[in-house]
Amino acid sequence: MPRSLLAVLALLAALPVAAGQLTLSRVEITEWKAVYGQVETRDRVPARARIGGTLVELRVTEGDRVEAGQEIALVEDDKLSFRLRAIDAQLRALDTQLETATTDLDRGAALRERGVITQQRLDQLRTRVAELEGQIESTRAERRVVEQQVAEGAVLSPDTGVVLSVPISLGSVITPGETVAEIGGGGVFLRLAIPERHATTLTEGDEITLGAGSGMDGQTGRLAKVYPQIEGGRVVADVEVDGLDGRFVGRRVPVRLPVGTRAALLVPPDAVLRAGGLDFVAVAGEGGAVRRAVVPGGIVRHDGAEWREILSGLSAGDTVVTGDE
Template identity: 70%
Template sequence: MRYLVFLLVALATLPLRAAELTLTPTEIQEWKAVYGEIETRDRVPARARLGGTIVALDVTEGDRVAAGQILARVQDEKLSFRLRAVDAQIESLNTQIETARTDLSRGESLRERGVVTVQRLDQLRTQVDILEGRIESTRAERRVIEQQVAEGDVLAPETGVVLSVPVSRGSVVTPGEVLADIGGGGAYVRLAVPERHATTLTEGGRIAFGPGSGLEAHEGRLAKVYPRIEGGRVLADIEVPGLEARFVGRRVPVRLPVGMRPALLVPQTALTRTGGLDFVTVTSPDGPVRRTVVPGQEIARDGTVWREILTGLRAGDTVVLP
């Protein structure tokens, strides 16, 4: 009995064997720190359809507009003169046709009594038809001028925000001149990535944002990679849910995945710090040995924080875990 008690006490005083981890290279995502700019998906100019003077300008930079909303009004004084001239022609033709219809009615009455010939009556009818045609042609000309006047209203091409207004009230513009730039279709982040990373960009990939961007809590998606390389850089667009185009052109830091690389990872709890140095305990033929290491970035996996070891360990080492 005494022997059994002695054995139990001896076993209780033996140190428990610590957990161990054999290091093997692990593929981790490599990130490239770049800057992106917030842009609107569409940037459409609102152009003048009529040449003339801007008599009304109802928007300024930053205003929200709806598709079809009147942004400005261009007026051409010559169209007003043409309208008055056409109205005068129509009034004169109306007077002439009233006289012609009266003559035709009188001629029909005289024809019944045999006073007027059929030829003269046909001439009267022809004169009425000619005047009616001239009136309809003049009215059509007036409708064309009215449409030109209506085209003086500059309309918003789509719903969005006014990015720039390069003109002012009283300016003289020509047909096709830009009166305002409208940004619409939502906002996205545009990147200009060095061309050496072009082959690593995959549409649909997840994008993270760096500290100070204000978008750390958001995750973007690489929506489009443009095929043209300009100035040694590739353009790419990132979709970010809920991104607002309040400040178009604002630069934000972006962490861009550019490939995978092997790394040695140990749990954060395996590191100890003494005298400003970091140590990891590994096994050796002579027992546990503390090695000085240089840790790298933190990586969260399955709810555990791991640290990359840059120097001090190699693949195959067995790390003693607490």
């Protein structure tokens, strides 16, 4: 060993040390995995056209807030207007025929009382009136069907939320079932894609922590759901975070995820002294406190306080002396 290093060690061993003592024991600390989560809406539902035709009104754009049942667009089909006019003309003709048939029936009833026509002829007149009334009612029902088709030209929002995308433009010709807008609702959460080697360590209900740069550094959330299917070597999980900003769906947020535990030796951060390029910790011995060279790790949180992990140089049962005399 170089003489300069021996001199440093001898000097440190002779320095005054502390009155506070801490007996070391191995404690379980959480292993954290840094990943990115993506802000997603809980529900993502398309608002679809119920009839085919031309989009004549489009009342929303990306980012607009909508309520469930709100009309967001209007589709018109000219063929339905033509059918309505044709049905109205048919109804007018049937009404005229019914008026004539009713007049004939009244006249026939009067003639039957005088014995001019037979009962059979009177029954035929009654049947004709009933047939026309049935045709009118059937035609009116057909008109109500077409009216309902016209009313279904209004495209309604399926949920309360925000408009995520509008893939069509005003004047577009669309088919029944085509998506007019995509609505995100039900609140927001974080969706994580985690390497499959950590799949067995994930448990619903685990606490996660948002990392630096998220705008909510240190805030915690809850692992709400772990999906059973692994795709592309990654496990998908959803995390609920109170107060999560949902203005930008798809935004990536840094997250620290617990993926296991390990045993570690922890000392207060101020118990580690650095001198001559080496790190030392004061340990109580038979002849008093001595400085022992150690290899420290990083700062970890345990029981709500910050500690320095010691990778080597100390053992469980050692008594660490802290603070100055």
